[in-house]
Amino acid sequence: MQTGLTDIEIIQQVLKGNQSVYASLVNKYQNYVFTIVLRYINSREDAEEVAQDVFVKAYRSLSDFRGESKFSTWLYTIATTSCITFLRKKKLDVHSLDNEKVMAHAENIDGGMRANQVEQKSRVTMVNQAIAMLSPDDAQVITLFYKGEQSLDEIAQVLGQETNTVKVRLHRARQRLKEKMEKHFRAEVSDLAM
Structure with missing residues (x-):
């Protein structure tokens, strides 16, 4: 090859x-x-x-x-x-776009569990649960940007929308994700801030 x-x-x-x-x-x-x-x-x-x-x-x-x-x-x-x-x-x-099993598989591709992976996995699980509470449109744009590591232009092309529209959608989706995190995971979010 x-x-x-x-x-x-x-x-x-x-x-x-x-x-x-x-x-x-x-x-x-x-x-x-x-x-x-x-x-x-x-x-x-x-x-x-x-x-x-x-x-x-x-x-x-x-x-x-x-x-x-x-x-x-x-x-x-x-x-x-x-x-x-x-x-x-x-x-x-x-x-759900963010099934916990998918993230577990992706995190364990290298086969080993490092000491901080358990804590990281619980954070990922918490974020995935919050994403799952979003509308499918919000979850899609968050997933493409953060997990798919796609640029705004690439997301616009995938979704068939203007780049500025995607930028606005991403901003609003982030706000709604933040609200879900603060509402449903208040204690965990305050622990992360420390």
Whole structure:
């Protein structure tokens, strides 16, 4: 497998006929995609199936990637669309965007529990519970910005909105998250401030 290539260079090679380098994109983004899918689909087996399907769809649509955003942003869009399609077909309930199991999995990818991870995990759980209390729109923009580490421009592209609209939505979502934290986790928030 080749190393040191950017996502764009890998995509260009795949489009020129070197399909084997696509595996490096899969390896690079498999945990990212699986984490996104688990936010929607609670069953691990179904999530694995959908995550695999995301990479198949991405491969088939690679020529449509224009490079105007990060590859991860484009992949996020495919992943969320695939999840929604899967859930519609299965007629399952959509689970919280911030399922505690997802965060536990993401935090434990390195396999070890460090001394402060327990405290960090309880903070993450508290924040996830507060995010789960938000409207789906607020939770989505908070998740994309903080957990997906997407820029305002990238979020605007994913959501099909103007950047300024996303900036306002994020500001309002932060305010509502702060209100939820202060209302439901007052003691924990005051401990964190110390």
